[in-house]
Amino acid sequence: MKIVVTVKQVPDPNSPQRLDADNTIARDGDVVLDPGDACGVEIGLRLKEAHGGEVVLVSMGPERAREAIRKALSMGADRAVLVTDPALEGADVNTTARALAAAIGSESPDLVVCATESYDGSTGMVPPMLAEVLGLPQLTFANHVEVNGSTVSVHRQTEDGYQVVEAPMPALVAVTAGIAEPRYASLRGIMAARNKEVRTVGVADLGLEVPAPAETVEGVEDAPSRQQGEIVEDDGASGVERIMALLQAAKVI
Amino acid sequence: MYFSDAHQELRLHIRRFLEREVVPHLEEWEQTTFPDSIIKRFGELGFLGLRYPIEYGGQGGDYFSAVVLSEEMARAHCGGLGMAVAVHTEMATPPVLRFGTEEQKRRFLVPAIRGDEIAAIAMTEPDAGSDLAGMRTTARREAGHYILNGRKIFITNGARCGWCLVVARSDPAAGHQGFSLFLVPRDTPGFHVTRTLKKLGMHSSDTAELLFEDCRVPADFRLGPEGEGWKELMWELQGERLIAACGQIAGAQAVFEYAMQYAKDRIAFGQPIASFQVIKHRLVDMANRIAAVRALVYETCARWDAGEYPVREISQCKLLSAQVAVEVADDAIQILGGHGYMSEFPVERAWRDARLARIGAGTDEIMKEIIAKTYGL
Numbered sequence: 365m366k367i368v369v370t371v372k373q374v375p376d377p378n379s380p381q382r383l384d385a386d387n388t389i390a391r392d393g394d395v396v397l398d399p400g401d402a403c404g405v406e407i408g409l410r411l412k413e414a415h416g417g418e419v420v421l422v423s424m425g426p427e428r429a430r431e432a433i434r435k436a437l438s439m440g441a442d443r444a445v446l447v448t449d450p451a452l453e454g455a456d457v458n459t460t461a462r463a464l465a466a467a468i469g470s471e472s473p474d475l476v477v478c479a480t481e482s483y484d485g486s487t488g489m490v491p492p493m494l495a496e497v498l499g500l501p502q503l504t505f506a507n508h509v510e511v512n513g514s515t516v517s518v519h520r521q522t523e524d525g526y527q528v529v530e531a532p533m534p535a536l537v538a539v540t541a542g543i544a545e546p547r548y549a550s551l552r553g554i555m556a557a558r559n560k561e562v563r564t565v566g567v568a569d570l571g572l573e574v575p576a577p578a579e580t581v582e583g584v585e586d587a588p589s590r591q592q593g594e595i596v597e598d599d600g601a602s603g604v605e606r607i608m609a610l611l612q613a614a615k616v617i
Numbered sequence: 618m619y620f621s622d623a624h625q626e627l628r629l630h631i632r633r634f635l636e637r638e639v640v641p642h643l644e645e646w647e648q649t650t651f652p653d654s655i656i657k658r659f660g661e662l663g664f665l666g667l668r669y670p671i672e673y674g675g676q677g678g679d680y681f682s683a684v685v686l687s688e689e690m691a692r693a694h695c696g697g698l699g700m701a702v703a704v705h706t707e708m709a710t711p712p713v714l715r716f717g718t719e720e721q722k723r724r725f726l727v728p729a730i731r732g733d734e735i736a737a738i739a740m741t742e743p744d745a746g747s748d749l750a751g752m753r754t755t756a757r758r759e760a761g762h763y764i765l766n767g768r769k770i771f772i773t774n775g776a777r778c779g780w781c782l783v784v785a786r787s788d789p790a791a792g793h794q795g796f797s798l799f800l801v802p803r804d805t806p807g808f809h810v811t812r813t814l815k816k817l818g819m820h821s822s823d824t825a826e827l828l829f830e831d832c833r834v835p836a837d838f839r840l841g842p843e844g845e846g847w848k849e850l851m852w853e854l855q856g857e858r859l860i861a862a863c864g865q866i867a868g869a870q871a872v873f874e875y876a877m878q879y880a881k882d883r884i885a886f887g888q889p890i891a892s893f894q895v896i897k898h899r900l901v902d903m904a905n906r907i908a909a910v911r912a913l914v915y916e917t918c919a920r921w922d923a924g925e926y927p928v929r930e931i932s933q934c935k936l937l938s939a940q941v942a943v944e945v946a947d948d949a950i951q952i953l954g955g956h957g958y959m960s961e962f963p964v965e966r967a968w969r970d971a972r973l974a975r976i977g978a979g980t981d982e983i984m985k986e987i988i989a990k991t992y993g994l
């Protein structure tokens with residue numbers, strides 16, 4: 365079974381997040397493998413361990429994204445494709461999905477595993493768009509994945525439980541961050557990752573045209589800080605009624 | 618300079634593992650000692666064989682990968698568990714790799730690296746600690762076997778080991794040339810754990826008193842040639858002291874960082890206590906001593922890794938790191954005041970744990986004796 369896992373390098377969640385002047389995310393500080401993608405890699409590796417095959421990473425980003433890719437290779441993925449091109453700088457979700465789809469398409473995988481959303485952009489739109497462009501069924505919000513023969517089935521997390529959803533492969537699965545704790549890489553794994561193939565491809569290799577962004581971020585403002593609420597003094601008489609009235613007005617009870 | 622990005626990547630994985638699977642249990646293990654299953658887990662993750670050859674289940678790394686493990690254990694205040702792992706990976710198993718036959722490596726090293734068998738090393742006796750040449754345990758040769766008789770004391774992992782590397786006299790008349798090393802499986806008849814000992818610190822680790830009573834060990838389990846035991850033991854002690862130094866310095870660094878943060882946060886007389894010159898300078902003194910000794914430790918590790926045998930510097934590392942660790946822990950308690958004396962703050966345990974450093978693996982006094990000898994004094 366050939367499994368593609370999409371991975372992304374993101375600003376370190378433990379350092380303060382910044383935007384560049386054009387309102388795109390600043391990527392020059394400390395960077396890490398997206399913690400959600402590490403879960404995707406873990407799922408890919410478990411499926412490979414259970415069913416055999418190969419785990420191929422596909423990433424889009426600057427040359428520097430090799431560092432994040434190598435972290436995922438240390439965990440045990442077999443090889444990687446990095447889509448990198450100056451023309452893709454500041455790509456919106458549409459362009460991102462098309463670029464990833466072009467790279468993934470040429471791998472003809474049985475299964476594509478994505479995280480539900482990236483840590484930095486958090487649009488959550490790339491996996492569904494990717495599935496659309498690739499023409500694959502998509503199983504989203506998966507917190508459990510199983511492969512039986514040529515069928516993949518997932519537990520699709522809902523507010524009050526989960527749905528069991530299945531699709532014929534090839535298919536795309538978007539996993540939740542809680543699905544599995546990423547494994548600890550061994551020193552052997554870390555050393556081996558240094559010799560694994562990371563192929564870079566550009567826009568021309570993929571035969572891609574990069575349209576002008578359909579969407580740009582025009583402004584960013586801090587969320588309004590919370591206003592002070594109403595303080596109800598307990599005067600021993602009407603305090604409780606007043607609070608009940610407020611809660612009812614707010615439709616909380 | 619000494620650590621590659623592969624070491625740093627390994628460091629982050631070890632750190633996350635310790636945070637998730639070890640640190641939450643440390644307080645409990647101080648009461649109960651750690652469970653054997655955690656050693657098995659270390660083995661599964663490859664942490665017991667970081668610098669051992671891949672053919673024996675190791676990870677094929679260099680000495681600094683073992684340093685990373687030791688530093689991270691110390692940074693997480695692992696105390697007794699850190700000591701137990703160091704005894705296993707840096708004291709009991711290195712002689713098997715270096716002096717063992719192929720069969721001995723398969724029989725003893727491989728399960729130790731996997732974490733299936735915990736290893737111990739027994740040299741100290743009730744009447745022979747610093748003066749190791751006074752060891753009285755005997756190994757009498759008899760029909761394809763050695764018969765071991767004698768007592769060993771203060772043996773880390775002794776009560777839970779799968780096998781123990783025992784130093785004994787195979788020829789009582791031959792002085793230093795009369796010692797040999799033996800690999801003794803725990804289930805060998807005549808291998809008794811007479812008791813485990815209560816102690817000041819390192820509570821998560823067990824320390825045992827052992828009795829060998831007509832304990833028959835196959836001659837094949839003698840490690841290295843007969844009569845070479847003393848030389849082999851001296852080599853073992855170098856590695857033991859160097860890894861102890863790495864752990865002590867990393868532990869001191871963690872304690873320093875804790876005390877510094879506390880001093881910045883703690884308000885007295887209207888200001889953070891770190892702003893009082895006495896405290897500020899005390900912190901600086903702590904940092905300086907750590908930095909200086911760490912530089913010597915890393916340089917010495919690099920020489921050891923390159924195959925040199927720098928006895929003077931290893932002894933200096935062991936002596937200075939032990940002193941710094943104890944002093945820094947004591948300073949930290951002073952900075953924390955009453956809180957520092959309370960068990961719910963980590964410096965109390967660090968102080969108790971660190972005190973061992975000036976005794977175990979050779980006392981301060983013995984380190985000075987060795988250093989003196991290298992100067993022809």
Ligand SMILES: Cc1cc2nc3c(=O)[nH]c(=O)nc-3n(C[C@H](O)[C@H](O)[C@H](O)COP(=O)(O)OP(=O)(O)OC[C@H]3O[C@@H](n4cnc5c(N)ncnc54)[C@H](O)[C@@H]3O)c2cc1C
Binds near residue numbers: 746772819977979986
């Ligand atoms: C928690 C713990 C774990 C241990 N684990 C192990 C283990 O796993 N395996 C093992 O074999 N051993 C182990 N030991 C033993 C340890 O290595 C010895 O305790 C240590 O070497 C000191 O020996 P001793 O206790 O007999 O002290 P002694 O040798 O009796 O020393 C007493 C004092 O006399 C001083 N002294 C002795 N000779 C001289 C001299 N020539 N000049 C000046 N001063 C001198 C010493 O420095 C010390 O201050 C452990 C000890 C402890 C406390």
